Amino acid sequence: MSKGLPKQSEDFPGWYQEVVKQAGMAEHGSARGSQVIKPYGYALWENMQRALDDRFKATGHENLMFPLLIPYSVLAREEEHLEGFSAEVWTVTQGGGKELEEPLAIRPTSEATIWSAYSNWIQSYRDLPLLYNQWCNVMRYELRTRLFLRTSEFLWQEGHTAHATRDEAWEEALQMLEIYREVAEDILCVPVLAGRKSEAQRFPGADETFPIEGMMRDKRALQCGTSHFLGQNFSKAYDVKFLTDQGEQEYAWGTSWGWSTRMVGGTVMAHGDDKGLRLPPAVAPTQAVIVPIYKTDDERTRVLEVATKIKDGLVGNGVRVKVDDRDQHRPGFKFAEWELKGVPVRMELGPRDVEADHVVMVDRVTGEKRTVATDSAIADMASVLNAVQKALRDDATAFRDANTHEAATFDEVREGVAAEGGFWITPWCGDAQCEEKVSAETSASIRVLPLEREDPGGPCLVCGNPGTERATWAKAY
RNA sequence: CGGGACGUGGCGCAGUUUGGUUAGCGCACUGGUCUGGGGGACCAGGGGUCGCCGGUUCAAAUCCGGCCGUCCCGACCA
Known part of the structure; x- marks a missing residue:
């Protein structure tokens, strides 16, 4: 244990790195980009894991375990999915010192293997819904890593459900989003915006992505959990058909949703001060x-x-x-x-x-x-402890609110993001080109759109055409 | 992957420019004495071959080449 931390206001990344190290939460592993989660960090993870798992069980989900390795051809069956992940996939090409006939991908997420199994598990509407979840590690090839926030290997939970109807799958995706919101706000004291992602920010292979977004103490956004409505994209790619009660073949409707050890870092960055961590009593390893x-x-x-x-x-x-x-x-x-x-x-x-x-x-x-x-x-x-929990939540909420601004013009957002950071809410026309233009010039992205479209109250900040969305912009992790 | 910085006991650093005896310092660690209400003091100790590999040289932490890793900024992403 060394003495003193960099001040948050002077060097936030340095503060984060030091506090994670000095508090004994994690350190780097010997392979590039890997991390060792130490007992104090792992205990925090276990506590949030329990809060999530209890809620998954209470809503009828069961845990299971799929393999780490996925034959590359299986991963490749959903094109958009593969395209979205190809830059991040680790591939095993040898086994027992010999070249493999077919390379094996290390799961970057498990939609591919799980849906290929679902095609065997689902024959009839009576087999549905399938409400499964797994707690596991995944690997993604990363160029720039930070402890907890982005490492090559991380722990998470991924839920994968299959349903007979679109509505049921849609409701499932929203239900899990609500559970994430509840755990983030009630348990971790991190106020979040729950909503939709823009098309550009969507999960590869999803019809709709629902994030919860929190604000860190450097006023940047962190995606804290995500739920996806997959439509029939994976059931079609992996041929998951079932017989309806009318005797017709139909493709199943899917969702997937994940929450990772990244949120350990999120808890650190949402609450910490110049003296160190401030942990929510509900999950603090020692209360x-x-x-x-x-x-x-x-x-x-x-x-x-x-x-x-x-x-x-x-x-x-x-x-x-x-x-x-x-x-x-x-x-x-x-x-x-x-x-x-x-x-x-x-x-x-x-x-x-x-x-x-x-x-x-x-x-x-x-x-x-x-x-x-x-x-x-x-x-x-x-x-x-309840009072401390509340004080921490109130503090984080006040901070988030004080750093959330409404803006009407591109100039306001450009200057605001550069000078103050935080969340900037503007009207937006929904066009990806306008979104891209703002991102390119400000390095802020759309973090979230309201679940139900709201009147943005003005023209698009870029093109001036009628606004169709109230978009929240921020620099993000 | 592009730009920048860096790698010396567990941690933080000096030494590298101008190669030259046993590689230093602070913290931490071990034993002891005094201490104890906001990061104690003193005494005595243990621990490194200088990220890795190769080269130049009588001689390399120091010079050259390659590789590995870390941090910051950027692009990409849970």
């Missing part, structure tokens, strides 16, 4: 830490005894809590370290506190320090 303070051995014994009692009480209430009884560090050092690691609540317990039967409680989000009776420190911890 509360007790720092004992003592001079003599006798004091140490007495303080640790009470600290352990408080810990046991909290554990009994389901709180993830630690007593930091390391003797090689002094309290001040521990305070700074737990702040760096973003633990939501810290309790300081010294001889004077033990004497008075109270603890000093410090909130990582507001920095507020107060003295609390030992009993209520245990009994009220759940509501304290």
